[in-house]
Amino acid sequence: MARPIWSGSISFGLVSVPVKLFSATSPKEVRFHMLHDKDGARIQQKRVCSADGQEVPWEHIVKGFEISKGRYVTVAREELEAFNPRATKAIEIEDFVDLEQIDPIYYESTYYLVPDRGASKPYALLVEAMKKTGKVGVAKFVLRTKQYLCAVRPLGKALAVSTMLYADEVVSQDELEGLPESKPGERELKMAEQLIGSLESDFDIKKYKDDYREQVLALLERKAEGEEIVAAEPAEAPRGKVVNLMDALQKSLAAAKKGELREAEPDRGEVRRKPHPHHRAAARTARKRKSR
Numbered sequence: 001m002a003r004p005i006w007s008g009s010i011s012f013g014l015v016s017v018p019v020k021l022f023s024a025t026s027p028k029e030v031r032f033h034m035l036h037d038k039d040g041a042r043i044q045q046k047r048v049c050s051a052d053g054q055e056v057p058w059e060h061i062v063k064g065f066e067i068s069k070g071r072y073v074t075v076a077r078e079e080l081e082a083f084n085p086r087a088t089k090a091i092e093i094e095d096f097v098d099l100e101q102i103d104p105i106y107y108e109s110t111y112y113l114v115p116d117r118g119a120s121k122p123y124a125l126l127v128e129a130m131k132k133t134g135k136v137g138v139a140k141f142v143l144r145t146k147q148y149l150c151a152v153r154p155l156g157k158a159l160a161v162s163t164m165l166y167a168d169e170v171v172s173q174d175e176l177e178g179l180p181e182s183k184p185g186e187r188e189l190k191m192a193e194q195l196i197g198s199l200e201s202d203f204d205i206k207k208y209k210d211d212y213r214e215q216v217l218a219l220l221e222r223k224a225e226g227e228e229i230v231a232a233e234p235a236e237a238p239r240g241k242v243v244n245l246m247d248a249l250q251k252s253l254a255a256a257k258k259g260e261l262r263e264a265e266p267d268r269g270e271v272r273r274k275p276h277p278h279h280r281a282a283a284r285t286a287r288k289r290k291s292r
Helices: 077-081 120-133 186-198 211-224 245-258 280-291
Strands: 006-012 015-023 063-068 071-075 090-098 107-115 135-143 146-155 158-164 227-230 270-273
Touching: 006 135, 015 120, 090 146, 107 120, 107 146, 120 135, 120 146, 120 158, 186 245, 211 227
Parallel strands: 006 090
Antiparallel strands: 006 015, 015 107, 063 071, 090 135, 107 158, 135 146, 146 158, 227 270
């Protein structure tokens, strides 16, 4: 059973609804530890002073901000704590906007809001009202010691809270070079629209798989069971090159009609059976992670 990571209230106007905050995502990633190749023991990382090479205990470590090459301004924890945002335990909606007005580039992490005891009725009212109006609430709240800008939106039966970046945290396109200045020709545009239409479908997140993670977990399981993997030489990815646009569009349309626009299955290498004395536990761990 999931545990709340924050509890407080969500408010709009004079209406306040007690809620609990839960993580809405659980990213899956294959994590590796650093080991000594000689004996398989874990590598320990130490905090070492770059000036004298001596290990430094935590009590003698301070935060420093680099103002120029090799020059730092140090700051004490107490000085930073004076600026910590006041933990109001409230998600205060300041504005309601259309969802399409918020570009996905601003989104960071997503959470679920669940009504606390006795708050189901006002919570359901807010969810339904936001669905009817098609609006998203823009709010601020404090999680741990940081104040977040966030978007509150209905998602199924729940309210979802997505933390957001501020305007100055998104790179301006004015800083990019090489963006096109001219518009495409009508003929090419029409064929590109046809190609997009031929690949159109309803979005279903379940059809997309993390092939890399699944292949790595399978590799780890096979190695833990005693197989030696002889990896094939990776094929060098072709470098991008300028193509005849019309020719590429025509060939793409023809391939799309035949259902041939599919990625080739990657070469996973040859396998040879070889006993391995130490990796049975790793096999069990890999199987557990794969089944999640």
